[in-house]
Amino acid sequence: MPADSVFPRLEPLLPRVQKPIQYVGGELNSTVKDWDAAAVRWALMYPDAYEVGLPNQGVMILYEVLNEVADVLAERTYAVWPDMEKLMREHSVPQFTVDAHRPVKAFDVFGVSFSTELGYTNLLNALDLAGIPLEAADRTEDDPIVLIGGHASFNPEPIADFIDAAVVGDGEQAVLQITDVIRAWKAEGRPGGRDELLFRLAVTGGVYVPRFYDVDYLEDGRIQRVAPNRSGVPWRVSKHTVMDLDEWPYPKQPLVPLAETVHERMSVEIFRGCTRGCRFCQAGMITRPVRERSITGIGEMVEKGLKATGFEEVGLLSLSSADHTEIGEVAKGLADRYTEDKIGLSLPSTRVDAFNIDLANELTRNGRRSGLTFAPEGGSERMRKVINKMVSEEDLIRTVATAYGNGWRQVKLYFMCGLPTETDEDVLQIAEMAKKVIAKGREVSGSRDIRCTVSIGGFVPKPHTPFQWAPQLDAKTTDERLQKLRDVIRADRQYGKSIGFRYHDGKPGIVEGLLSRGDRRVGKIIRAVWEDGGRFDGWSEHFSFDRWMKSAEKALADEPVDVDWYTTRERDWNEVLPWDHLDSGLDKDWLWEDWQDALDEVEVEDCRWTPCFDCGVCPQMQTEIQIGPTGQKLLPLSVKQPSGQGV
Ligand code: SF4
Secondary structure (H helix, E strand, O other): OOOOOOHHHHHHHHHHOOOHHHHOOOOEOOOOOOOOOOOEEEEEEEOOOHHHHOOOHHHHHHHHHHHOOOOEEEEEEEOOOHHHHHHHHHOOOOOEOOOOOOEHHHOOEEEEEOOOHHHHHHHHHHHHHHOOOOOHHHOOOOOOEEEEEOHHHHOOHHHOOOOOEEEOEOOHHHHHHHHHHHHHHHHOOOOOHHHHHHHHHHHOOOEEOHHHEEEEEOOOOOEEEEEEOOOOOOOOEEOEOOOOHHHOOOOOOOOEOOOOOOOOOEEEEOEEOOOOOOOOOHHHHHOOOOEEOOHHHHHHHHHHHHHHHOOOEEEEEOOOHHHOOOHHHHHHHHHHHOOOOOOEEEOOOOOHHHOOHHHHHHHHOOOOOOOEEEEEEOOOHHHHHHOOOOOOHHHHHHHHHHHHHOOOOEEEEEEEEOOOOOOHHHHHHHHHHHHHHHHHHHHHHOOOOOEEEEEEEEOOOOOOOHHHHOOOOOHHHHHHHHHHHHHHHHHOOOOHHHEEEEEOOOHHHHHHHHHHOOOHHHHHHHHHHHHOOOOOOOOOOOOOHHHHHHHHHHHOOOOOOOHHHHHOOOOOOOOEOOOOOEEOOOOHHHHHHHHHHHHOOOOOOOOOOOOOOOOOHHHHHOOOOEOOOOOOOOOOOOOEOOOOOEO
16 A cells, blocks of 8 residues: 555645644654655554543553664554544545554554543544454455554453454563564565464464454353464463563653643653552553652653653653652652752642652642642442552541641542442442541631532443452442432532532443443444444543444344343353453452452552562562662752753
8 A cells, every 4th residue: 555645635624624733743752754664664543532642651652662663663643533534534535644644554553552442433433544444354465453452452352353463561562572573574575464474473472363262152141261263372362561661761752742632741650550459440450560660760751851842740650659669759859850940740640648748749849739639439438448449538537637738728539439339328428528528628727718529430340350240330320329429419508519529420431331341242332333423432522322322232132142231240250251361460369359358348458568469460470569769869860050951
């Protein structure tokens, strides 16, 4: 397929669409390489709009890692908005990359990173716009390998028919290994065609190729077994784990967006993995073990990244950033160093028990003092035991008292509704907690100008977590429960006006649940939804529950299963789960025991500080938890001078 730029055909369409700048590329630190000089070419996609996709760290890292290799080229593509899609179809403009506006179909690999399953219809739309057959079985030598990664790839079965391959786990090393396999196969003259290439990828043990696995079902709809249909293909596919984050200081040259995006700051991932053991948290479970970036590594990344971008805010990213063993030193060191430049710092997630006021003061020293967000997740003490969120009400009140006493006026509390064993009473406790927070805030600040916003999301059970067997709460009960909570808060004359209340209705959660724990039969539903116009399902204005339910009813008409079967049904120990052949490193027996502990309201400690409780990850990775403190200083580099010059 010719790789000529489609820009001459795209340009006349730009004045006719919203936010045309998102399609033009040329961002600071973006790269355009010589097409003919590249041996392997990747088109990388984040399957959402530019404003959400551009700041995505995963894509940004892979883009840079790949482009650093002399004979490899990587470009980016994002989901186009419906107004642009319509024009592209009318004028036969295919899905294109924003870097050099090349057609996606011309690349060797079309790599798509999924943080959420609600992007699946956007994958189908991009394939169709690209002119790539939707079903992997229909693709030919002229089509790229469609490869997915990201958290959703830990159960890619619902989109198994549409993808050629999936990578489970960290992508940095994996994309280079895959590149090596493709380069060698092309250099040999593409022996055996597409099938041979996929086979070579599958036998590495680190790339899942769905076509090499057959799924058999029992009469009642459950899976009987998933087995390889080719000799040499492993029974289980292992996840990739980058062990030393300091060896991968990416992004070194973060992309600076042209159009407005959801995050406008440079981000440094300060550690990967989490061992807190919150039972609902898929990200925490599948990214074990904990691997900290060194304090000096963080300092160097911030220094270089700020120079390369000119951003005025640094986000210290991880699943629970305040848990870095040297977070106090990191925050103080950065605030000291960038006082002159007024560089703000932010931690996207703060645990109640890891918060301390010194840290909070360092974080806000050079920037704005905005609200603080804490996530107790469960409203009652009992619920927090079930989910293993070891935060007592006393901890929370003590923490917010410190915050309000030090000048904060806004606290946001995040909870989930629909957790296993939850009752109305557990959720109504959220109101009690919010009232106590306001009362304490008024007491310590001496002011009535105190606010607490309660934000609630619906719980979706995820694969590779102890709750993978749990029944999901149906949308109707979720909505009724949240309405009761809202009524109780609104009716409170003393505190009600000081409590903000935000919640999402339960319907999108059911679709997310269907896609998260679904098997290959769910693919027919996704396709039917896309054919019926489904796009951007993560956006409430585009999401249609009715479309999903109608499509599911049709697609599953001849199957012994339905949406409830996939979502609100509890699974047994002996059921083969659709993702059992994808190995996250977690021992299934351990996950089951942890599920039983949840039902018994028994908590488990964080293995970062306590002895190992045998989840299975470390022995399998032949590693151990990697944490400090190292005793090193953040910035032995240079001290910023008032002139703005380092010495
Ligand atoms: S194997 Fe042990 S130390 Fe490693 S993550 Fe699991 S519980 Fe923690």
